[in-house]
Amino acid sequence: MKIEWIEDFLSLIEAGTFSQAAERRHVTQPAFSRRIRQLEDWLGVKLIDRHSSRLALLPHAQAYEASLRDWLAHLYALRGRIRADAAHGPRGILTTQHTLTVSYLPRLLRYFRQHAPKARLQVRSSDRSDCIRDFQRGDADLLLCSELEGAPLLVDRSDVQRLQLGTEQLVPVCAADQFGQPIFDLDSQIRLPVIGYDPSSFLGGVLSSPYLLDLQRHYDVELVCETSFTIGIRELTLAGLGIGWLPQGLIESHLEAGNLVSLADRFGGPMLVVACYRQPHVGAASVDTLWKLLHDQPLII
DSSP states (O other): OOHHHHHHHHHHHHHSSHHHHHHHTTSOHHHHHHHHHHHHHHHTSOOBOTTSSSOOBOHHHHHTHHHHHHHHHHHHHHHHHHHHHHHHOOOEEEEEEHHHHHHTHHHHHHHHHHHOTTOOEEEEEEOHHHHHHHHHTTSOSEEEEEEETTOOSOTTOTTSEEEEEEEEEEEEEEEBOTTSSBSSOTTTOOEEEEEEEOTTSHHHHHHHTTHHHHHHHHSEEEEEEEESOHHHHHHHHHTTSOBEEEEHHHHHHHHHHTSEEEOHHHHOOOEEEEEEEEOSSOOOHHHHHHHHHHHHSOOOO
16 A cells, blocks of 8 residues: 555545546556555545536445544654654654643743754653553653642652652632722622533532632632633633632733732632653653753743
8 A cells, every 4th residue: 555545635625526536646647546446455445426416435435534634644744753852853752732732832932942953852742641551651751730738749759750840829819890800799799600510520529628628618609610621611711701729830921911800809719730750761861851951940830
């Protein structure tokens, strides 16, 4: 099987006719048709309904079009990584949760680029639990994650190195009115709309007690939304839907601009730690460089 046959088939779908697809692929139409038949012969199935007056894919061909595109994209990506590793050495792999990808990671990457521009790093952003799982399986060299202060991860892994990079508070906030004040009257309003985290999520567990419990003692709390999507909570809070607890690093600009108002003095919020973990194996040379930079000058949030 040749990769060009897959490219031909996808070009045929995009062009809609054999003649236009052949022109795109810079071959004659007979040669192009022959390559489509070669793909069909290799697969052992027909892909095109040749009895139709217009181009029509058979049902099984339609069902696997997306898979063929994904396979081709992964193959080209793999080729690119192999070429890059051969030319520059293997890159380090850092996995981090979605929230830190937006709030903290950009500062970290700017720091790396400034002090080690040639160090190669691949970032994988995922849910916190998936990041921890991938790191535990050895699929990443570095893990950047949030922790509850005083409760570090991986305490059973004495072989794994840990470095605390900074702390930040999970701040209760709400949208501001035209005078820069909370849109909710916290003194006279008994009912308070709250945008909460999924109880099974990390931040949902962090907030469940005592913060939300204390809130429920004094107010009639209405849960208007529940999600583990932190950035979604920020946007809904900005829209005035309710009160949400958000990491300081994710809302700094909105607090400064006056779009959000901190309610930390009234409701409080837990302190989070941003920590980086490193696998015990040596790994890529770039990992050594980046880890040394973190040790030399840890970033404080």
